[in-house]
Amino acid sequence: MIEVKDIYYTFPNRVQALKGVSLTISDGEFIAIMGQNGAGKTTLVKQFNGLLKPTKGEVVVDGINTRETSVAKLARNVGFVFQNPDHQLFCESVEEEIAFGLRNFGFEKNLEKKRVDWALNLLDLAQYRKTSPFLLSGGERKRVALASVLAWDPKTVVLDEPTIGQDHQQKEKLRQFIVQLNSQGKTVVVVTHDVEFVAESNPRVVLMTGGKIIADGIAEEILTNEKLVTKASLVPPQISQIFLQLADLGLPTNVIDIYQARDVLSKYMEAKHK
Amino acid sequence: MPIIETEGLTYTYQGGIKPSIRDVSIKVEEGEFVILTGPSGCGKTTLCRCFNGLIPHFYTGTLKGTISVAGLNVIEHKIHELARHVGFVFQNPENQLFALSVEKDVAFALENLGMPREDIQGKVEWALKNVGAYALRERAPHELSGGQQQRVAIASVLAMQPAVMVLDEPTSFLDPLGAKKIFEVIAELNKKLDITVILVEHRLDLAAKYVDHVIIMDEGKVILDGEPRDVFNSDQARLVGVGIPKATRLFQILKEDGFNLKKIPVSSDNAAELLRGVLSHD
Numbered sequence: 001m002i003e004v005k006d007i008y009y010t011f012p013n014r015v016q017a018l019k020g021v022s023l024t025i026s027d028g029e030f031i032a033i034m035g036q037n038g039a040g041k042t043t044l045v046k047q048f049n050g051l052l053k054p055t056k057g058e059v060v061v062d063g064i065n066t067r068e069t070s071v072a073k074l075a076r077n078v079g080f081v082f083q084n085p086d087h088q089l090f091c092e093s094v095e096e097e098i099a100f101g102l103r104n105f106g107f108e109k110n111l112e113k114k115r116v117d118w119a120l121n122l123l124d125l126a127q128y129r130k131t132s133p134f135l136l137s138g139g140e141r142k143r144v145a146l147a148s149v150l151a152w153d154p155k156t157v158v159l160d161e162p163t164i165g166q167d168h169q170q171k172e173k174l175r176q177f178i179v180q181l182n183s184q185g186k187t188v189v190v191v192t193h194d195v196e197f198v199a200e201s202n203p204r205v206v207l208m209t210g211g212k213i214i215a216d217g218i219a220e221e222i223l224t225n226e227k228l229v230t231k232a233s234l235v236p237p238q239i240s241q242i243f244l245q246l247a248d249l250g251l252p253t254n255v256i257d258i259y260q261a262r263d264v265l266s267k268y269m270e271a272k273h274k
Numbered sequence: 275m276p277i278i279e280t281e282g283l284t285y286t287y288q289g290g291i292k293p294s295i296r297d298v299s300i301k302v303e304e305g306e307f308v309i310l311t312g313p314s315g316c317g318k319t320t321l322c323r324c325f326n327g328l329i330p331h332f333y334t335g336t337l338k339g340t341i342s343v344a345g346l347n348v349i350e351h352k353i354h355e356l357a358r359h360v361g362f363v364f365q366n367p368e369n370q371l372f373a374l375s376v377e378k379d380v381a382f383a384l385e386n387l388g389m390p391r392e393d394i395q396g397k398v399e400w401a402l403k404n405v406g407a408y409a410l411r412e413r414a415p416h417e418l419s420g421g422q423q424q425r426v427a428i429a430s431v432l433a434m435q436p437a438v439m440v441l442d443e444p445t446s447f448l449d450p451l452g453a454k455k456i457f458e459v460i461a462e463l464n465k466k467l468d469i470t471v472i473l474v475e476h477r478l479d480l481a482a483k484y485v486d487h488v489i490i491m492d493e494g495k496v497i498l499d500g501e502p503r504d505v506f507n508s509d510q511a512r513l514v515g516v517g518i519p520k521a522t523r524l525f526q527i528l529k530e531d532g533f534n535l536k537k538i539p540v541s542s543d544n545a546a547e548l549l550r551g552v553l554s555h556d
Contacts, residue, residue, distance in 0.1 A: 036449045037420055139314060164446060167314045167476050168517030193449040196479060196520070233451040238479050238520040241542035242549065249553055258520055262527050268553065269533070 001026055002048055002078075002156065002187075007057035009043055017043040018054070019211040025189065027155070030182040032190045032198045032219070035208035036233030041191045042083075044208070045158050048189070049078040062155075076105055079154035083161040083191075085141040088148070089133040094125055097133055098148045105152050119151040123177075139170045156187040163194045175201055199223060199237035199256040207232045220254045275345070277438060277470050278302040278325060282339035285320060285329055294320040296494040298339070304437070307464045307471045307484055309502075311516055312491035318474050321491070322440050324348060325472065327356040344437045358387075361431035363441040367423035370430070371415040376407065379415055380430045387434075401433035402426075404467070405459050421452030425459060432463065438470045439463070445477065457481050482506070482519045483541035490516055503538040521545035 002025040009018035017040045025031055033041045046052040047059045050066040059066045061074060082088045091097040098119050102112045120126045123143040128136060133144050142162065149157060159178070163171050171194075179201055182188045192198065198205065198219055205222045207215040209232045215222050223229060224240045236244060236256075243255040243264075251268060255261050283298040295317040302308055310318050323329040330337040331353050341348045344359035364370055373379040380398045389397070402408040405425040415423055424444055431439060441460065445453035461484040464471045475481055488505040490498040492514045498505045505511055506522040521539040525548075528535060535552060539545035 036451070137314065167515070169313055169515035171517075172515075195450055196517075230451065233449045235450040235454055235480075238542050239524065242521065242524070242546045245543070245546035246549060246553070249550065251553075258524055258527060261524055262531065265528065265533065265549075266531060272553075 007054035030203040079149035085145040119147040276301040361436035
């Protein structure tokens with residue numbers, strides 16, 4: 001469990017990035033932190049593994065205050081996949097890259113090998129085992145970064161803007177993979193402003209603007225509130241934009257997904273014909 | 275006469291094993307707003323590099339077939355000649371902006387062309403006004419938000435008054451509201467100034483409603499080329515994994531259920547209007 005208790009964070013250049021944020025993330029939750037660039041999303045999630053420590057207030061991860069432990073210990077439980085994989089990758093081969101974290105956490109040689117193989121297969125990277133990460137495409141490098149984190153099996157995975165630079169198909173694969181991870185019990189935190197990606201996955205949504213949380217709830221309520229999403233520099237998902245225009249016909253407005261739309265429409269037609 | 279025309283265009287990069295684009299024959303009419311899309315690595319960026327002569331004049335390799343842009347044979351004209359007709363806007367505006375002020379950035383290319391100072395001033399002002407960035411003229415580009423930077427990058431290309439503007443995923447780094455504003459700016463330049471727009475884009479949702487012509491590529495080839503409705507509604511577009519607009523997808527799913535919207539929507543506004551027609555009629 002991650003407990004964020006009324007935290008403030010000010011960067012050394014005096015920019016106040018977080019202004020009183022409170023949030024509790026339970027084990028096994030899937031949560032999307034959304035908002036415009038500069039809203040404080042990345043600054044917030046960096047508190048989860050102690051990369052940043054609050055200027056005021058506290059962050060408690062599984063009962064441990066992040067001020068009272070090291071990033072290395074926290075990282076064992078909270079794995080971070082950065083927006084730009086190049087900030088994360090530095091080894092000569094994909095295999096080495098994945099093994100690096102495991103060695104740091106003191107996994108035995110035998111287990112290390114098993115975990116590397118497992119992660120390579122999981123993310124469909126086995127054919128690149130000996131390849132330099134820098135020879136891979138952007139999408140593939142992102143998968144290497146994710147594999148290297150999943151290898152040590154952290155309880156929580158944080159992904160910062162995972163969909164940027166990915167085409168539609170890669171995005172869909174990634175989405176299915178994240179949903180699968182979550183269904184296997186991992187806590188998943190995604191930082192994103194990709195509304196369609198979130199609408200299709202339907203996680204809990206936390207909306208931020210100006211260093212504060214302005215809404216926290218289920219996706220179909222938050223993403224269909226036009227005023228709220230505009231404040232966070234987002235737009236409602238496309239399906240929602242259709243239904244927001246049809247509210248006067250008595251159709252529900254909290255529709256964000258295409259299959260949900262189909263159900264709502266067929267019920268509406270049925271009721272009408274009766 | 276089309277403003278861009280290619281015939282059997284095939285290009286292999288130096289050291290490449292197979293062609294990055296293969297047998298591409300397309301026509302773009304003057305004033306059209308075109309979306310060029312397809313999976314990563316399908317050849318869309320390579321094709322765009324042919325439009326302004328980077329291929330074959332900068333990238334070495336083997337080019338076969340013919341290509342003309344704004345009446346110029348690309349193979350026979352140099353990059354600097356083509357640059358007057360074709361402007362490029364890239365994914366990351368930070369790579370395009372480097373001067374100390376917005377005004378200086380927009381003036382840079384004009385100074386390079388040797389335009390008189392008085393004329394430059396007027397052009398810069400005109401370009402910044404057209405993208406809604408005139409108020410930012412004295413600011414430093416690096417202080418601006420991503421969306422503002424991208425508008426300045428567009429202004430610096432617009433100042434050259436190109437006939438064709440090529441934009442390679444100009445909104446990937448922007449939040450949705452910022453992206454929406456960029457598409458609105460591009461649509462206005464297209465409508466008001468009659469600039470031909472080639473937009474390379476994965477996010478078809480936000481841009482679809484402005485577009486007259488869609489080209490989809492896969493593995494170096496053009497696989498679909500036509501009107502947005504027809505292209506988005508084809509099975510092939512779905513199979514190749516292009517993210518067709520949700521409005522079009524909804525139309526398809528409803529049709530399977532025997533619920534016909536009559537026309538194919540490409541935007542939320544379209545779909546809402548068609549649904550209203552059907553729902554309030556029955």
